[in-house]
Amino acid sequence: MNILCSLLLCSHLIHCVIADGFSHTGAEGTQHGRKTYDPFYYTTNSQIPHLPFVTGYMGTHGTYRFMTVTEQTLFAIGDAKHGVWRLHDNGHVREYRKKGKIGLPTGLNPNSQSTVSKNSYMNTIKHNYAAYIPEEGWTGYKYPDQATSDGSDGVKGHQNFIDLSIYHPKYGGKYNDHVPIDLPFFYCTMTGFGYPHVKKVWDYLKAQPNANQIGPLGQRAGFDIKENFLNLIRVELFQDAAVWANIGVGDHAKDEKLKNLADARDRIQSVNYQQIDLTRMEYEFYFFERPFFNKPYLFVACVLNNKQGPSYFSYLRPDGAYFEELAKRVNVTSFNKNEIYDAFVPIKGESNVTKSYGLPLFGMHNPNRISFGMSGGACPEKGGDYARYPWGNPGSGWPTNYEEVTPVCDAFLVDIKLWANLDKTWNDPTVSVGNSGFPGKTTIDYTVDANLYGKFEDPYLQNKVNPHMVDLTTNGQKVEHTVRKPNPVKLRMDFTRLGRNFEFTNVSHIHEVEIESPTMPSNNVVVQKCENQSQVQQGNQTKIIETKECDWEGSLLIGILVVVSLIFLINFIGLCFLFCRRSSEDRAPKHVKGNDNLLGVVA
Numbered sequence: 382m383n384i385l386c387s388l389l390l391c392s393h394l395i396h397c398v399i400a401d402g403f404s405h406t407g408a409e410g411t412q413h414g415r416k417t418y419d420p421f422y423y424t425t426n427s428q429i430p431h432l433p434f435v436t437g438y439m440g441t442h443g444t445y446r447f448m449t450v451t452e453q454t455l456f457a458i459g460d461a462k463h464g465v466w467r468l469h470d471n472g473h474v475r476e477y478r479k480k481g482k483i484g485l486p487t488g489l490n491p492n493s494q495s496t497v498s499k500n501s502y503m504n505t506i507k508h509n510y511a512a513y514i515p516e517e518g519w520t521g522y523k524y525p526d527q528a529t530s531d532g533s534d535g536v537k538g539h540q541n542f543i544d545l546s547i548y549h550p551k552y553g554g555k556y557n558d559h560v561p562i563d564l565p566f567f568y569c570t571m572t573g574f575g576y577p578h579v580k581k582v583w584d585y586l587k588a589q590p591n592a593n594q595i596g597p598l599g600q601r602a603g604f605d606i607k608e609n610f611l612n613l614i615r616v617e618l619f620q621d622a623a624v625w626a627n628i629g630v631g632d633h634a635k636d637e638k639l640k641n642l643a644d645a646r647d648r649i650q651s652v653n654y655q656q657i658d659l660t661r662m663e664y665e666f667y668f669f670e671r672p673f674f675n676k677p678y679l680f681v682a683c684v685l686n687n688k689q690g691p692s693y694f695s696y697l698r699p700d701g702a703y704f705e706e707l708a709k710r711v712n713v714t715s716f717n718k719n720e721i722y723d724a725f726v727p728i729k730g731e732s733n734v735t736k737s738y739g740l741p742l743f744g745m746h747n748p749n750r751i752s753f754g755m756s757g758g759a760c761p762e763k764g765g766d767y768a769r770y771p772w773g774n775p776g777s778g779w780p781t782n783y784e785e786v787t788p789v790c791d792a793f794l795v796d797i798k799l800w801a802n803l804d805k806t807w808n809d810p811t812v813s814v815g816n817s818g819f820p821g822k823t824t825i826d827y828t829v830d831a832n833l834y835g836k837f838e839d840p841y842l843q844n845k846v847n848p849h850m851v852d853l854t855t856n857g858q859k860v861e862h863t864v865r866k867p868n869p870v871k872l873r874m875d876f877t878r879l880g881r882n883f884e885f886t887n888v889s890h891i892h893e894v895e896i897e898s899p900t901m902p903s904n905n906v907v908v909q910k911c912e913n914q915s916q917v918q919q920g921n922q923t924k925i926i927e928t929k930e931c932d933w934e935g936s937l938l939i940g941i942l943v944v945v946s947l948i949f950l951i952n953f954i955g956l957c958f959l960f961c962r963r964s965s966e967d968r969a970p971k972h973v974k975g976n977d978n979l980l981g982v983v984a
Contacts, residue, residue: 428818472703
């Protein structure tokens with residue numbers, strides 16, 4: 382058994398040395414002809430950097446979605462026709478009092494000029510309140526009925542939370558030129574809190590070049606307010622994915638939402654989902670990370686607006702600190718200030734826009750939440766704090782949502798079949814071409830074996846010459862594999878412009894290797910190699926470093942074999958010792974049980 386364990390250990394160690402080099406790319410066990418001490422080990426044969434691979438999954442209500450990053454492309458594949466709710470952020474940030482910290486007195490308006498002009502109040506707002514308090518977990522959130530501190534943390538009678546306009550001095554003017562937040566978004570939860578099974582993917586995504594790139598519709602929905610939205614990735618629909626709207630069957634008596642017990646008893650609501658014609662819409666899709674009950678969750682969202690005519694979605698509430706400050710900065714007279722309860726959208730094959738109908742349900746894929754140990758099952762039917770859903774008077778999202786922009790639950794569905802480039806687009810002619818792995822160079826030398834390439838031998842082609850034939854010989858004769866080979870020939874290619882690679886940010890806790898510069902643990906360490914000097918690619922620069930003669934990979938393998946051989950030898954000697962001892966015991970006289978007198982010998 383010990384010998385077997387030794388052999389298994391040897392096999393495992395050798396595997397770790399030889400086959401583990403590409404686990405960060407999702408191609409563990411492959412090879413590319415480079416030694417592990419090669420400073421370009423984590424690149425292709427043309428020195429284009431290997432790109433990280435990471436994958437994970439997330440789920441809610443027994444439904445799962447999968448996120449994978451490969452070649453700096455995100456693929457997110459989940460459930461078809463996933464119901465979404467409508468929300469509209471109101472230009473404020475809900476900030477919660479930190480545990481044990483003095484808060485503002487009850488009744489004091491945190492946005493008033495008299496408050497912000499008083500240093501003591503501003504210091505309290507700046508230091509004692511925050512939109513997200515990760516170290517406090519669930520307790521960092523306060524329910525709507527906990528607006529005033531009860532003294533449980535030593536502070537009584539102070540505001541547990543305050544709603545600050547994005548123009549509040551606390552934010553240092555960073556949102557002073559922000560576009561009006563006049564569009565709603567349609568969202569749904571993708572994960573549980575902390576999203577443990579997809580966290581590595583999200584940690585990688587939010588560090589990449591295209592993370593937190595918010596489009597114009599996303600800005601109009603307030604997605605770039607960092608206190609509300611921690612991180613976002615903009616994504617695109619796959620070709621066959623769509624957004625769907627429940628347009629009913631054209632019969633008002635059947636299509637309208639069930640609204641009371643009489644409807645529940647006497648009516649059946651018709652449901653008919655058809656594709657929205659996105660060619661007539663502006664739209665943007667996102668995955669976003671946002672605190673929910675002071676815990677981070679991941680959500681999917683889309684922002685929609687019609688291309689032509691007055692917007693069916695735009696709205697500003699003409700009231701409150703946000704609107705008052707906005708009106709000082711932009712002309713708000715042209716914005717719609719009337720509530721929009723019904724969502725009208727263009728449907729494929731229909732010339733006119735069509736009314737969509739929400740369901741009175743939490744979601745069409747939740748026929749019996751109670752049977753799965755969950756409460757509720759009905760649509761919250763107003764915007765605002767989700768709070769103690771389904772009890773009390775809950776909203777459908779966050780306390781910074783307009784209540785009058787109702788969720789119209791599952792009026793729209795989104796296919797969770799999405800993708801995104803995490804860096805450059807693939808249709809860039811400079812990306813990943815032959816000179817991309819050689820920074821600063823447009824001309825590359827190619828070393829090839831000298832031979833006659835492409836000479837026709839097919840009888841049908843007799844007396845015809847291949848116009849694409851290449852002759853790299855001195856005598857015009859093909860070089861057989863059995864003869865001495867001529868010296869290789871160098872061919873020069875000018876790519877006419879500098880090449881570029883896909884950029885990425887390595888996230889150290891995801892991949893155990895420093896992919897950007899894998900052989901240089903720090904800037905002060907010299908990498909050993911079996912040549913006099915080598916080039917190490919760092920970003921877009923190439924650095925020449927001095928090296929020493931070595932072969933640590935071979936040395937390591939030899940060391941492993943020596944250690945395993947010693948273990949085997951020790952085990953062998955031990956087995957021999959045990960065998961000899963047992964043989965001598967077999968030849969010794971047997972004692973009578975319980976009697977040490979040698980005279981008591983069993984005959």
